[in-house]
Amino acid sequence: MSSCSSAPAQPAPSKSLPVIKVNGVEIEEIDLASELQYHQNANFDVVVQQAAQALVVRQLLLNEAKSKGFTVSKEHEEEVLQKLLAENVTSAAPSTEACLRYFKNNPDKFMTLPLLEVDHILLAAAKDDIAGRDEAKKNALNIIEQLEKDPTLFAALATQYSACPSKATGGSLGQISKGQTVPEFERVLMLMPEGLGDKPLESRYGLHVVNITRKIEGEPLEYSMVEDKVKGYLVHRASHLAIQAFIQDLVEKADIEGVKMLFAEQNIYI
Template identity: 25%
Template structure:
């Protein structure tokens, strides 16, 4: 049983109630209350709200004409959302449907990726010296093994394939701006100075379903839900035959 936190008349507030309240106010707001004093403030606010409820019931505010009107509007709004959920809520998509959406929309889901290597050092001057050595004929992989402070030095600086959003901003912008086999000027990031070599640009056409599976599945489900909704609306239009009298509100 959940721990009792507060009691107002017959109303009990438990630890589970507090957790639910925090979840409902959203993560950004909740972050402000992640302390002992913050939790106490939340419990106090929950008590305050229950006091308002008790007072509202005592003064029969639930019988006010304005309240009943708002209540009816709220019920209708909730019922609309609930009806929509009933139409789309139990839909699932098959693997074949996911593959079909991917094949028909490859350009939409495709993501540019690159294969790059780098050499990481502590100063711009050192990076410029190393770049000059490479331009004069030193092998990039050998230079990485000799000078780089990144663990990738053991692989000759190779970072493998990556897409946008996987590296720090400055590194990403510099790497994606390079042409194949081109070596960058020293690029400063929070880790130091990088000399980047672009090994290969992978075209969007090379993107595989497994790389974007969750996005494709979400889109396939959205399309299926949309189709179910439109079919239901079409059915209801035939049944109720609604009439739009005038939809020009600005004439």
């Protein structure tokens, strides 16, 4: 479960929360209500399920730590749980063969970043301004229609309409790679072919008319260049699966009331 203090708060529950017990000991309702804020889902029942599971897992780990002689206090719970897992969960290091197999089976994960040269025209509209975004979309489609007839107008239209400082350079954003623009814009941009987009792209800033003047696709990397990355990922995955197995064993041995542990679907946060 997260200890992040900046997590968005969930609305107050509209119905009573379930009574959760672990080996006969009840989890305080106030703790369950507090945990809700760290789990996001449109379905409140799912939020309750996830929060209850997280608290049950934590309680089982604390109980296990006490049974193994650890001194558990509120101030040092996290430290104790990390020590418990370090001393009781082991996983084998991945073999060279396993690393090579993962590398060969996941070629898309090991490519150089694509590089794009992009011009754009931003029709600004706040994310929550529905009417403003509708108007911006209408204007963007009109600009696209003009550019389809005469592509040479891009710089002039950018100078006239764009709300981005790039208007001073005819809308040019220069060379763009991953991580250089906001995610919602980048996701669509990276999938586009060269040329003028036939639809405007949306971002938190508004609607964008986009022209990709050049696109250099990513190239496959040699295994020697990513060997450490592959091994690190497999080590992390093996460790995560080992922790899951350790916790599942605790769940199966425990008497848990008030929540069905959907273990295969949950993420464990310590």
